[in-house]
Amino acid sequence: MTVQADGAAALREAMVATLREEGHITSEGVAAAMSVVPRHDFAPDEPLEKVYQTDTTLVPKIDANGRQTSVVSASHIQAIQLEQADVRPGMNVLEVGSGGYNAALIAEIVGTSGSVTTVDIDSDVVDRARAGLSRAGYEQVNVVLADAEHGVPQNAPYDRIIVTVGAWDIPPAWLDQLTPTGRIVVPLRFSAITRLISFDRAEGSPTLKASNYRLGSFVPMQGDGAADESLIAVTPDLGLRIDQNSSLTFDVPALRKALNTSPVESWSGTPFDMPDELELYLLTNGPEMPMLHAAQAAVDQDVVNRTVRNGTPALVREGSFAYRVKRENPETVSGYETGVVAHGPDAKQVGNELLTMIQTWAGSYYQRNAASITYHPKTADAASPVGWHTTKRHGVLSVVWP
Template identity: 50%
Template structure:
């Protein structure tokens, strides 16, 4: 959590001012309008019961609701992520804005941005969340924000078209209602999940589909309802799991677990390890059979798998082998060198494919914003574009510059 000065720990106004300064320092806030909105909205009123320090922590979430397994189904997102997405959205006074995924606080920020002549509507599938958002908005003085109970997959046609649609849950797909619900010059900001990797993408209209204006690292609870992802998860053993949303990727628990018992083999690329969020997006789109390998802190500490697996790492898998990214210190490559850890009888072949991608990225695409992401709605053609992923409602196609 962001450090809090003891002298201001019980003063929400001082905490809010500290939060805005820190968001500016960390480039979460880059415009005066977003700074003014964060300065105006009392964030703690949307986190009743939470300690003030947690409510104003830059990078911490505030849990709102959990399922029967104790997993978060709704949270108040981290302030830094909310600021980044609002900067991506570029909300102007007088706009009509739709938020998909309610919490209250983000909608209040948007109301500050659109002003008295603008309209903000927030929608959620969960009655408890909508009711909570309504109470918090009224308590904070934002009664003009409209709250709607509905599945976000269908949008809110009554208020369409919108100048901005901002989605605050990880979406696996982009339904037709979101595109048709935009004005001609509208923008959709959505945390889109592609092969298990999520990025907040600001999409503008491009022909019949969408084209990215920017993309940033993001982490959200998944969409519920019709738009929910159909991911597969295989527990190899206690504390080790492999996950994918690609139906073509094999998840052979017995074969992959046996591979984990084979000797660990390391291969080194001679290429720089840098900008891990950009690199992981590139790997996700280029690996021939991609999944994500996750491991607990205890398993990592035992030495069985590398620390890169803690938050999930792009992994190339077959029925009986797998390979994933690692790194080591190497001043000759600028500080760190990328490499591959591989297990199983096909370890060397998988490592060769992975190493080629690591070298190509370091040589040709090692910078921020190298990708252009398009969403092409409708049925897929017989020949998909290179580096594309088929979704229910269309195709995500990515080109690299």
């Protein structure tokens, strides 16, 4: 064993130990695969220490607009997806979005009796994946250059379809190429957020039901499945992001004026914990809300609270708006308390409305995977969605809070 290989083995062991401690690896199959697949073979120009960090993406490809179009996902995201997928020996698996490393992990799990196909629309990414798989000794993986919106029918049907790019919808081809008891794990985009959802076929129905969902961030899908969101600028450093099928409109001059009013704070008495679950609740259980995003400059200048930096739901009422914040409170379980900041002439009323929603969530849905998420393909016998729902190209996504 070379010095580099010896060092990589130690770093892999440490990576797996960390992923176990953090709860991202929960099965022996995933642990075994991540213990043996040489991640550094898929990022040969990166330092070993960086390659085996659990929260670092690798080998980004940047387009002409400065946006990432492809990365090798952070290892904790790959562990989460593999655990969600419940891949088993002997399965036939399709991976949508290639990087090479994840396909190698899947190949390790399915073994010699299984099969893995990975597909990408970018020829550079496909070439890079093939080279990495060859270096690592996983030439049996089928690497395909194609638009994944149409799947890879020649190797179907698949027991699992694992999507590693942000998808706005679930195309019919994926369902057509999935076995009757198959599972799709997909980073699905809706309401200007992404949730990494594990969908199973409902018995006797075309409907997909989520067994669980997690927070995740992925580069967007390209090709026929691509979809755009809108970012409505309030100031050069502050904007409202909405889904492409949103009907929301805003009085931007009034909101810009509201930013110059004194903020009105109110506090819920509930812990600031699981903000991603609260975010999902706010976006799917009441009036339609945009996601409020801010550049660091807006935070540094105290225009908005720092919780806006990565985006947060905002309740907008004409020239007033409110969003959730946090503060230290040792009396709560998490050590932080959730509150609301509101601006504008009706700040108090709008803030109280949002605060009531937060308190309702904390009292009734303060847990992981509290929502029931289903996807209804556009078929003649598809059931009508209930609760909150949004219409997409090929179906309807619904979210119910039981």
